[in-house]
Amino acid sequence: MGHALIVDDDADTAEMLAELVAGQGFTAAIARTMRDARRQLATTVPDVVFLDLVLPDGKGIELFGDKGALADSEVVLITGHASLETSIEALRLGAADYLIKPVNPGQVQGILERIMRPGELQAEITDLQHELDRSGRFGEMWGGSSAMKRVYEQVSRVAGTAVTVLVQGESGTGKELVAQTIHSLSRRRSRPFLAINCGAISPHLMESEIFGHEKGSFTGASRQHLGFFERAHGGTLFLDEVTEMPPDLQVKLLRVLETGTFNRVGSTETQRADVRVLGATNRVPELAVAEGKLREDLLYRLNVFPIRLPPLRERREDIALLAEHFLAEICKEEGKEKKFTKGAYERMNEYDWPGNVRELRNVVQRAFVMASGATINDEWLELQVGRSAPREKGAVLSVRIGTTLSEVERSLIFATLEHFDGHKERTAAALGVSLKTLYNRLKEYGADTTPSPKESRAA
Secondary structure, eight states: OOEEEEEOSOHHHHHHHHHHHHHTTOEEEEEOSHHHHHHHHHHOOOSEEEEESEETTEEGGGGGGSTTTSTTSEEEEEESSOOHHHHHHHHHHTOSEEEESSOOHHHHHHHHHTOOOHHHHHHHHHHHHHHHHHHSEETTEEOOSHHHHHHHHHHHHHHTSOOOEEEEOOTTSOHHHHHHHHHHTSTTTTSOEEEEETTSSOHHHHHHHHHOBOTTSSTTOOSOBOOHHHHTTTSEEEEETGGGSOHHHHHHHHHHHHHSEEEOBTOOSEEEOOOEEEEEESSOHHHHHHTTSSOHHHHHHHTTEEEEOOOGGGOGGGHHHHHHHHHHHHHHHHTOOOEEOHHHHHHHHHOOOTTHHHHHHHHHHHHHHHOOSSEEOGGGOOOOHHHHOGGGGTOOOOOOTTOOHHHHHHHHHHHHHHHTTTOHHHHHHHHTSOHHHHHHHHHHTTOOOSOOHHHHHHO
């Protein structure tokens, strides 16, 4: 049976919390002052501490400064209002979550179901660090470079908290793997992890997909539909390419992040969301705000804890490790053993990999199929020099001082498209964006979005 300590001078809130935790099979004790809290912590180590920020004889956060007082307890802060500052403070202090007064019973129940002592999470992270040293793998991610170790450190710090995360990185760098690893190290691991690509869903259907809809709410709505927020209840929702979300829907997402509530399409009944949101974008977030693609207030709410995932060209020491990992997977699936030659490794290391890790995997798979023997040499690596970087052919894009960022992006897209003779797939890979995103940009510019003759023949 678990034990909870409730540190709150508000009698109604403290007694309600005590009843809720008792209903979940926990014993409960109440401390109405800092002095009483310190006394109880000295005699009993609780599994969870519900800690009010303001107490008669001090601030609740001062308990974090008491050596060892909260080291083996999960801490949930209690605050009168939600704010970005509260989220940041909760993370900095090591709190796992926070409650907003008046306390919602459903949220308390969800927190109690996810109770896990900090030491247990730290033990798992230590095991992952040992695996990283042994094989170059950390959770779902691979790579032992200093750039990736920085990512692993950030993931380790943020996984056990409830704050939102924004993963930034080019297309193909593995942003969803970062999100999956955060979820698998979190207290929500036993609940669903759902991912949605905001750039791959029609704007007309996105609200229904995310928030759900009621029967008859629009033409074709023949039954009630539960959206991603309801299906991910208690777990994690990953919003990829979040800058592709329509502006009016961004407002509703902001409401969920700030209040934890939403409405299905066609309903006035408020639903409560117990979901951790992780976002991702292949754009520079500040540029997306300047272009009107992302609301500034939503950026602040998503970007509580930013993680930048480096492109493969910035961690070349991981190329061989990743290639061997992908080859080993394919060999196991196909029941054949093949190895790369020294020349193959050299050629892979010289390439810029504009499509990043995703492109590397595809190249390894093609090479496995094409190589007839047990070795894969550089001739089977279908790497097109032009895709590495247009600069190798002397292509230069001049930018006049005073040009807006949106104009620079437009010019770069068309210059790259021209360089690749209108081949959109290669253009997208060179720019580090998905093909869907490139088509969206071209549509915005009123440009031709039909495949080039070469792409049509390839298809």
